Amino acid sequence: MTEDTVRLSVVGQVLKRRWRLLIVFAVLGAVAGAGASLVFSPGYETSANVLLQGPRDADELLTEAQVAQSSVVLDRTAAGLRWGVPGKDLADDVSAQVAEGNIIEVTGRADSPERAQQLADRVAQEYVTYSTQLLSDTADSAAQVSQEQQQNLRQQILDTNQRISDLHASAGEGNTIDSVGVRTELESLRTALSQAMTKLDELDAASTQAKMVVMGPAERPAGPAAPTMTHFAGGGAAAFLLIGLFGHLLAARSDRRLRGEAQIVSALGADVLGGVDVADEPGDTAGTGRRGLLRRFFLGERDWHLPALPPPADEEGLEIRYRRVVSRLRESTPSGPSGLLPRVLVVVPDDDPAARRAAQRLARTAAAGPARATLRVAEVSAARPIVPDANVAGALVVVTAGTRTGWELVGIHEACTDAGHDVLGVVVTHRTRPLGQAGPTEAPEVPVDSVMAGSA
Incomplete structure (x- = not known):
């Protein structure tokens, strides 16, 4: 089993033939993105910085950031701003994080630059006030005990x-090994005690000097914070455009309609008598009316992955092809009395207008020939085909390439057999541009099974 690949030429073909529909997808995505921005866009955003003086470890800084977002700080902020919004509703608009250098960055978000600036400044102020109160409350109760312990x-x-000094003096002035060792150990202890005393004094001074300061007011934002409505609209348009593009590719990959004459005749179990071109007419695939006009405008007259064949060169060439088909049909069918071709039932799917026009023209061509023949056209449902009973020599199936799956063609063949008609042959029609609308001849495209190469 090989990996599926998408050819760039196929992607270009989708963009070329379905660009109107893809534009609709992009517009819908932009509208959806703009609507999502009303819910998910952060609006205007600014930050105020609070400096924590003194030595602080990482855990203490994280705790201070949590204090800045606490319910007490938010409730006090809501009461001070007087916006009519409770503190719990400000939780989604306020955040705090640890920055470098013992700095707590308090961020406020609002729907206007002024409110965002006011929110960030007020939260920083209430945080400093509340944290200072916490420190003073705990310090007052433990200050005396801590001072006595120190x-x-x-x-x-x-x-x-x-x-240590006494022991050092009692060790004497001798230079024995024991006295030297004792004095050395005592000096080491004295040095360690001096270092502990110095560290104790530093901690005492740091604890008395540690405090926090707001480093100026928050800046008023000049524009909304990302992602803005423009970002959401652009992202939605791009996402829907890709969805539409890959939707076309997946739809083509899953399309099982047969396009080759060999595949069609194999499913019908008969020989091909010929292929004829049928010029497109308005409403063949899109229908008529306003709905048909919209379908033709956005989807065109044919599937995007089918080649747009050039129109027939002239009417005379078309007539020659139809006469050849009738001639081959006459050769494959035993003649009746007086050498006339017996009646033949022409089976056509009822949702295939190109095949219907081809069958009607075959009937006219057969009736106008030197050995006049009678071709009776019968339209059947491809989903549930029922071929009528008739006194005919057999059935001729006319089908347009790329319109029927293999199982549908097998069902038509079984319906003919059930009605007692042998399938005398198959005529494959190919849709072309209308006469008089010749355009540049396009190179044959890959069949639908090769749009995304792989095996299933």
């Missing part, structure tokens, strides 16, 4: 340092 610790350090 004083006791300092006294213990001084006593230990004095004890």
Whole structure:
């Protein structure tokens, strides 16, 4: 099983023949994106920075960011702004994150630049006030205990340092190995105690000096924050355009209608008597009326992956082809009395106008020939074909290439057999441009099964 691939030429063919429909998809996507922006667009956004002085570890900074988004801060912000919005409704419009250098970045979003600036400034102010209150409340209750503990610790350090000095003096002035080792160990202990004392003083000074400051007011945003309505509309248009493009490719890949004469005659179990060209007429595939006009405008007269064959060169050439088909039909059917061709039932799908016109012209051509023949045209449903009973020599199936699946053709053959008619032959019609509308001859395109190459 090979991987499916899409040829760039096929993509270009979709864009060339379905550009009107793809534009509609893009417009619908832009409208959907614009509607989504009303719900998901953040509006205007700005930030205020709060500096936390003093040494702070990472966990403490994350805790401060959570405090900035707490319900207490949001409730106080809502009360201070007086917008008539409760604090819980501001949770989606306020965010806080840790920036570099002990900075908490408070971000506010609103539907106008002024409100976004007011929200960010107010949240930063209420956060500083609330965090300061938390620190002062805990510091007041524990300040005395902490001070006593620090004083006791300092006294213990001084006593230990004095004890070290005494031991150092009692070690004597000798240069024995034991006395030297004792003095060295005592000096190491003295150095460690001095370092602990210095660190204790630094922590004490840092705890008394640590505070937070708002680093100026938030800037008023000059424009809405991304993604804006333009971004949503552009993204929606691009997404719907791709959906429409790949929808065409998938539809063509799943199309099982037969386009080759060999495949058609194989499904019908008969020989091909010829192929004739039938010029398109308005309403062949799109129908008539306003609905048909819209369908032709957006979808055209034929499937995008079918080649647009040039119109026949002239009417005389067409007539020659039809006479040849009648001649082959006469050769494959035993003649009746006086050498006349017996009656033949021409079976045509009822939703195939090109095949219907070809069958009617075959009947006229057979009736006008030197050995006049009678061809009776019968239209049957391709989905549930029922061929009428008739006293005929057999059935002639006329079908347009690219309109029927293999199972539908098998069903028509079985319906003919069920009615007691042998399939004498098959006439395959090919749709062309209308006469007088000649255009540049297009190179034959890949069949529908090759639009996305692979095996299923």
